[in-house]
Amino acid sequence: MEPALRETVTQREQSMVLNDVNMLYHIYATVPPKTQRLMLELQRDNHVEYLLRGLQHLGPSFCSLDAKICCKPFFWHITLCRPWICYWILHSIALLGESVDATLEDKTIDFLSCCQDPDGGYGGGPGQMPHLATTYAAVNALISLGGDRSLTSINRDKMYMFLKRMKDPSGAFRMHDAGEIDVRACYTAVSVARILNILDDELVHNIGNYILSCQTYEGGISGEPGSEAHGGYTFCGLAAMILINEADRLDLPALIDWVVFRQGVEGGFQGRTNKLVDGCYSFWQGGIFALLQRFHSIIGERPTLVDAGGADCSIDSIQTTAESDLSEDEESSDGTSSQDDEACHFQHGGSQEASCSVNDKSAEMGPLYHSIALQRYILICSQDPGGGLKDKPRKPKDYYHTCYCLSGLSVCQHSWLKDEDSSPLPRAVLGPYSNVLEPIHPVFNIVLDRYQEAHEFFTRS
Numbered sequence: 001m002e003p004a005l006r007e008t009v010t011q012r013e014q015s016m017v018l019n020d021v022n023m024l025y026h027i028y029a030t031v032p033p034k035t036q037r038l039m040l041e042l043q044r045d046n047h048v049e050y051l052l053r054g055l056q057h058l059g060p061s062f063c064s065l066d067a068k069i070c071c072k073p074f075f076w077h078i079t080l081c082r083p084w085i086c087y088w089i090l091h092s093i094a095l096l097g098e099s100v101d102a103t104l105e106d107k108t109i110d111f112l113s114c115c116q117d118p119d120g121g122y123g124g125g126p127g128q129m130p131h132l133a134t135t136y137a138a139v140n141a142l143i144s145l146g147g148d149r150s151l152t153s154i155n156r157d158k159m160y161m162f163l164k165r166m167k168d169p170s171g172a173f174r175m176h177d178a179g180e181i182d183v184r185a186c187y188t189a190v191s192v193a194r195i196l197n198i199l200d201d202e203l204v205h206n207i208g209n210y211i212l213s214c215q216t217y218e219g220g221i222s223g224e225p226g227s228e229a230h231g232g233y234t235f236c237g238l239a240a241m242i243l244i245n246e247a248d249r250l251d252l253p254a255l256i257d258w259v260v261f262r263q264g265v266e267g268g269f270q271g272r273t274n275k276l277v278d279g280c281y282s283f284w285q286g287g288i289f290a291l292l293q294r295f296h297s298i299i300g301e302r303p304t305l306v307d308a309g310g311a312d313c314s315i316d317s318i319q320t321t322a323e324s325d326l327s328e329d330e331e332s333s334d335g336t337s338s339q340d341d342e343a344c345h346f347q348h349g350g351s352q353e354a355s356c357s358v359n360d361k362s363a364e365m366g367p368l369y370h371s372i373a374l375q376r377y378i379l380i381c382s383q384d385p386g387g388g389l390k391d392k393p394r395k396p397k398d399y400y401h402t403c404y405c406l407s408g409l410s411v412c413q414h415s416w417l418k419d420e421d422s423s424p425l426p427r428a429v430l431g432p433y434s435n436v437l438e439p440i441h442p443v444f445n446i447v448l449d450r451y452q453e454a455h456e457f458f459t460r461s
């Protein structure tokens with residue numbers, strides 16, 4: 001296929017970002033160790049406070065948060081996207097190991113119920129046309145909230161009818177009635193159907209062929225056939241293919257080749273070739289590695305969760321990570337890890353140095369990207385110490401970037417697979433060990449124990 005038309009950034013734009021990032025890293029390198037520790041600390045309390053503030057506006061004034069609050073054109077046309085705001089905030093709170101109080105919980109469930117269309121699916125606000133993106137956001141928000149009231153509020157029968165209506169005869173999905181067909185629609189539809197336990201052969205039919213037609217000559221996946229490969233769509237395409245058990249049909253070596261080159265010298269990821277680094281790709285691109293690592297054996301025939309000793313290959317096979325079980329030799333008396341010094345000076349590259357023999361099933365495996373460098377970008381360049389995270393220095397914080405920077409940080413911390421059930425190794429975590437976030441299920445981007453609660457609930461009911 002002919003190369004797709006590309007957007008690029010100018011050298012001037014690129015060097016402005018590099019200057020900002022290098023300046024911050026230089027400051028880090030020259031301040032006293034105490035300040036360095038502070039710069040690498042996840043400001044949990046401030047993030048929680050910022051997030052809770054966002055949920056307070058759920059009433060009529062919630063509309064003020066709607067418009068153009070995030071960086072991706074994909075979200076712009078959803079000018080009213082309140083279920084997204086609920087998901088970004090609630091998922092971030094869950095990642096931080098916190099929860100909302102009963103009043104806020106009830107208010108959120110009531111609000112999302114008002115967004116549920118009588119014929120199934122969720123719109124961007126009460127009375128709005130149902131849309132697959134806001135449906136995905138509402139379902140993920142309710143699962144992130146957890147509890148029976150939240151889960152029973154989803155009308156699964158009507159949801160199935162809505163998904164069937166969005167299914168195009170080609171096999172792909174439309175975002176809404178008479179709306180556009182793309183890879184996002186395929187992912188959001190199968191993600192919702194799978195987690196609600198309503199995915200059947202009719203819904204799955206021919207999705208794989210559509211997604212295959214979107215893998216480009218670069219190796220990544222585009223939104224629709226003939227467009228440019230992009231991290232957001234590559235995540236959606238790969239996750240959808242995993243959900244329908246067809247990931248093997250993609251050219252995975254080419255996909256891996258594409259995504260590894262999206263990590264920049266800044267440590268963060270860009271969304272596509274010749275574009276700027278952005279904190280939200282910590283998840284869209286970083287999450288791709290988590291998907292590959294956990295669900296596929298393609299990576300150098302390593303013993304992944306998929307192929308190790310005939311382990312359960314299903315998406316349900318991930319177990320909840322146990323509470324911290326640092327061994328004494330790994331944790332020093334001040335609670336920081338014995339590897340922190342190395343990690344703090346960014347010389348560590350431990351994740352790149354992973355060695356693993358093909359037949360040694362207990363071997364540790366590092367990720368295929370520089371996890372410490374990505375954590376450094378998130379903590380130093382994307383974190384607003386006053387609460388909230390952002391795209392890059394000079395940009396304002398927002399809930400979208402807070403959600404996807406934190407999701408990416410969790411992926412990094414949990415990316416060094418020792419075994420499924422263990423807590424992250426201290427050397428996999430940049431900064432104090434208290435930075436560790438809850439693990440996620442990478443296919444759905446939902447905190448693992450909330451996913452498990454929902455999975456059990458919808459298997460039973």
Ligand SMILES: CC(C)=CCC/C(C)=C/CC/C(C)=C/COP(=O)(O)OP(=O)(O)O
Nearest residue numbers: 071072073074133184230232233271272275
């Ligand atoms: C689940 C779901 C709905 C996923 C959405 C995935 C996602 C983030 C898609 C991004 C789409 C896109 C082409 C952005 C380009 O924005 P840009 O040109 O502003 O940014 P760039 O310069 O970084 O490419």
Ligand SMILES: [Zn+2]
Nearest residue numbers: 071278280391
């Ligand atoms: Zn972004």
